[in-house]
Amino acid sequence: MKTIEDFTQPYGLVDKIDAFGYLEYLRNNPDAPRKAGKVVLVTADTPLKASRGEGKTTTTIALIDALRARGIDAAAVLRQPSMGITAAGSKGGASGGGKASLTHPELVDWGLCGEMSAIEAAQNLLVSFAEKAIDEGKLDDVLVPRVSEVPSRSLRKTIVDAGKNNVAERVVLTPTCELMQIVVLSRSMDELAERVGNMTAGTKDGRGVKFNEFVELWRITNILTDAVKPAKTQTKAGSPVYVHGGPFANVSLGIPTLVSVEMATALHDVVVVEAGYGADAGAQKWLDIACREFGAQWPSAAVVVTRATTWRDDPTLQWRYPFHVNRLESMNIPTFPLINLWEGEDDLVDSLKSTAASLGFREPVLGNLFRDGGDALVSQLDAFVDTVQAADIPAAPESHRGMALRDNIEWVSKHAYGVPSERVIDRDGFEDSLNNARELCATVDVNLDDLALVAVKSPATMTDNDSLPEDQRSVTLKKVEPHTGAGVVQVNLTTSLTTPMPKIV
């Protein structure tokens, strides 16, 4: 009989776990011991700015520390943030803060778990193979972008082969690329290779050409040998934390890898999955993509984090927090408001509680988690723990596979952003982009409507203008980009950037 230790190797200060191997072992050995852990989603209010989080990671860490202090075997699953942005100082890390921190935040914040760089190399190598295919007459153009983990404003639009063929390109952030999506969604190296092979490299005579038509896929999967292994680290209080997958649920999946969560639920009773930016990005992606389309486990509860100032200070945006809480409750997910207090805000507790009550929320959880960590939460979790422990593991709702993409977009706009179909507006060129995507997919035997919808938008807005009154909010559709390998179709909405490549600030 094997244990998780047989699938674990130290990599410096973290362990890496062969999750593919462990989960295969469990599948092949039905009698091998395992847990049937519950998933809890920690998500947040829509942030006021992308660079200013509400404290989701801090909350996630404090929550598992508090649960373990109550004797419950809890663990967390985090994504690896984008190293470049953290290293440049444009954004805080994603490793919690203060008392609710990881033992080695630098490993997570600075990319030292290593998977991002391997994915970057592998995706860029695919582009080089596509260039070679052009030289050999197998391709006319390249549809997959190069990637960089380091942000740089000047890479949004580039020209390569300058002075000769002058090919216009764009460089996107590594965590947003199709190969990262494939790593997030794949449950075995064979599946991963198949998905890479099904990526549309480019076109030849107007028809899509897949990488499996000209690339030896082992050259790509070999680079990803270690990248597919979740890292294991811990909180300062000693709670287990798994880190795997990339950020940016605004422009890509931005969720932890499916195998990291599946492995964690086999090992622990409660698995807290962080899903950000806000609920409209991270939770929407976890629920509507991971669970609905790719078999991930539906959450037994959700915690929606906000800061007192986010909820309070802009009256035109105050609608968003209750919207998120109510939406999750409407999907039968018991949803607990959590207000992460900052220094000097302790005296707001009573007024925040009464506001929450007036909105019909469950009893909110409040605390200064930076200062007090899990200690702030231990005594407030009775209802939460009862709820999580009482329920059976819920089934995910039915797939949208086969739903016309346009209907799918309108469904998301209505359910996740509160905008009805009559105010879902096409920008000039959207219809062409949609039709082109549909035709391109058809040439590689893919039905566009079978792909899972990934909404691409700003992290700080759900609609074209969240500050307008409800009946004036709209969602503008801009562009369609299918990823036939990952099995998703990206649709750019509202104020999305077409190239997610920030400058450092």
Next chain:
Amino acid sequence: MKTIEDFTQPYGLVDKIDAFGYLEYLRNNPDAPRKAGKVVLVTADTPLKASRGEGKTTTTIALIDALRARGIDAAAVLRQPSMGITAAGSKGGASGGGKASLTHPELVDWGLCGEMSAIEAAQNLLVSFAEKAIDEGKLDDVLVPRVSEVPSRSLRKTIVDAGKNNVAERVVLTPTCELMQIVVLSRSMDELAERVGNMTAGTKDGRGVKFNEFVELWRITNILTDAVKPAKTQTKAGSPVYVHGGPFANVSLGIPTLVSVEMATALHDVVVVEAGYGADAGAQKWLDIACREFGAQWPSAAVVVTRATTWRDDPTLQWRYPFHVNRLESMNIPTFPLINLWEGEDDLVDSLKSTAASLGFREPVLGNLFRDGGDALVSQLDAFVDTVQAADIPAAPESHRGMALRDNIEWVSKHAYGVPSERVIDRDGFEDSLNNARELCATVDVNLDDLALVAVKSPATMTDNDSLPEDQRSVTLKKVEPHTGAGVVQVNLTTSLTTPMPKIV
């Protein structure tokens, strides 16, 4: 009392060693036990093509296996090859072959030791910081190139910020960049940070601006936390092998890190350092840069590898192999010819020996190292072992620091390529490039003549045309590029590419 184990951590299938910490411990504890190992250089004939090696790594592995079979504590130090080129299939790996292989060649060949990607991210982040400095009016232009570990022909010339400022750029292979040179040459994190700070980021009003004027250096060194640690792996026969530093002695340093070799000589009696491509690239760099200018240990012996076909088949290039052997002997390095036989070449042994004798070589070592590994060598190493064990550790020759760069180039051309000063020719623009480099250095208080000369050339030639008769061979000087952080000045010679960025083939 600490041992090397206290500085060693497992990283998956390899160990990584805090060489900075171990060497500092030895400096601070003069009584701590250590060895005073001898350095042996394994280098080669100039290859006929860059992609076709003579078998240096195979020889290095067979040699340490054979030495250990004779009871000698031998180890090897290798560089990490460029993952992109290996992964793409453009070049074999650099992990030996056949019986003379590493236990896990994929770790070395596929970049899984990890330092290359960290160096790539850090160098690209420096470029992004420089862009930010332009936005803030601190810089007019950027002099450091972006890097990619993945080769791509179309990145030789690029335009970034396309449609706005249209900035012309070039992307160079990661292992050739100044930051890799700094990792190779630095003996502590403080020295590394100081060197990064002294890199010339760009210019403002015609004067050089260094990174320490606007970048918090810990942001760069943090990324390099693991990258500065040599990896330890082993041969199939169990001999220890350290891997650290990048390739391409034709266009950059291309030598292992200084600390990896220093650490190895403290731990083993004989340390075999691989220095390629040919002796004119790898050995020249180790001797004239690492030893002469940066305090590395002078070799107690050298092995110059060739293949029977390289030495034999092109009469116009046959001069090169004896030239290399004789040059090393002339520097008082006992030099052993080694002919790496391929399948079907066993019957060449007698004729190769007689040719070697007629050239006045030491008794050559011959064997099919792919097929037989160290077994092919064990009985042939008496003279080699006696030589290495008998000698004291030699002193390195005097530094060229302060020698006029032009004189230094002529010195290298004469000694390493056999071309006298009257046939060292300036291409149009060289003088301007030299003067510009001198003036730029002066603005950051660096004397160009104090920098160590790095000859940048094709791996397959030493002169403008190696096939011409000796009295017609020339060296054309093309371009000067100072690296004020690494403390080197690169001079492009002969048939060098100005941008080392191959396409994949």
